[in-house]
Amino acid sequence: MTIVQGAAVLAGLLVAACLASDQAGEQARRPMKLPSPFAVAGKPILGSYNLETPDDIAAARDVGMNLVLGGADHLDPTKPLGRACADNGVYVLHHLTQHVYGRPRLLDRLSADATEIPLFAEGARPHPESGVIQLDDELIRYEASEPGRLLRCQRGYCGTRPAVHRGGMILFWPEECEREILQVRDSRMLWGYYVLDDSPGDAISALRGIYRLAKRLDPQRVVAAGYGSAGSLCNFGPGVCDLMLIYWYPVFGSGRYDPLMTSHQVQWMVAAARRQVPGMPFAGVYQTFDAAFDRPENAGKGLPTAAQIRKQIEDFVREGACGLVAYLGGVPSLPGWTARPYMREVIRETHREIGATGALLIPPEPPEMRAQRVFAVGGARRPPTVPGVPPAWHVILPFGPAGAEGINAVYPPETDQRLSAAHQGRHGAVRWEPRRAIGGVIGLGELLGGHNLTQNAIAYATCEVISPTDQTVRLLFGSDDDMVIWLNGREVVRRVYAGGLQRDAEMREAHLSKGKNRLLVKVHNRAGMWGFHLRIAGQDGRPLSGLRFVPRG
Structure with missing residues (x-):
């Protein structure tokens, strides 16, 4: 046998082996039904963001979509977009996000008897000169306003009870929102309302106000909210939404692809x-844009391949998604799936499969994904807690700008952790507030919103760890960006780092005394996202039972 003949035989064997492997893989796939708490014209939710032209709407119908996140023009049958939605059977999840974004927030904690309300209004659009606002369960009528302040406020308006409200809360104007819902609620193609698109700041009070209005004025329609990070769940809780849209984008502007990101983070x-809300359904939002859109030198590197789009969708379905939404259809400055034939094809084939059976064929989990699994495939209605994860922290922020000192800049909470204390922060007085952690993550940037408010800023967080015995433990942590951890007043971690937040990025051994122990965390944000993760494990790295935490969440 010649070398060429030998090579040909080897090639034939390799091809046969590949075909056998593919066939085995196909046989190993199993169908997973999409849960159906909500349907669009009797089908699972299959939609897209940013369908801005009638041609985009027709393309959505062509690939089997039935929903668009849109505005008034998508609902108006006299407008080209509205006619296209009606003609193509594409329903509308109507944006109410403008009632949260671009709104001022409380400059400081508000007492129950204050009749003037100081505002932090940097970047906010104008608000009514007089009117009614809602904070938590309280309505407040104000008769006048001036820059940075609401004046002559009637507290406990319309039978509500005056209360104390934490600083940083986004104000909600219910009368404006009510007018908009009344204008659109009778639209034939209206499917529901979209109230949150990631992280505007401390918006949970406003979101609950919108939800109550929507359920009073249009109780049959779905209220959906979008979450793009663990930290963004500071704006989730009972009475916020009926449906979550969860998005993770695993293809980066550098071209790097993280095949585990979607499954791990969604869990x-x-x-x-x-x-908090047992059985809360979610739809998965998958990436169809070029993550290098702001880096011309890398143009095209951040585009997901057809296989990566399919895998994102499979990962969402494996974790229990009841629907799938593409981000994005396309705008002139950022083309998405509507402009890319290969994306249209993989989306069309996936939707055809779901439309025919209500299910998607899912391959077995890769070993590396299985090794990272924390919760059951498909998700539980009420998942168990993971031991050793602080459920909440007292947080105070922002301080700065830190300047060239960065993480070494020192602010009062470093030496004064009295939870009753107020300190001068970056934009005014700041105070310790209890903040819920999400799987050990505190999203600091999500508490404030815009990145312009958090660049070169510092935050502190503290909690109490109650240990049943003296023991050596492992601290597993991550941060965005630099981080210092003190345990019982002693520095145990100093991390100089610039980059994104990852769970369990690093580990240090530490000693817990029997009884109360105090953790203090300091995080410096260089730019962009901002937050930290921390949990406590045994010396073997396994979750550590028996610890208690204050605050309790």
């Missing part, structure tokens, strides 16, 4: 949400 987020 933690869904588990955290369902501990």
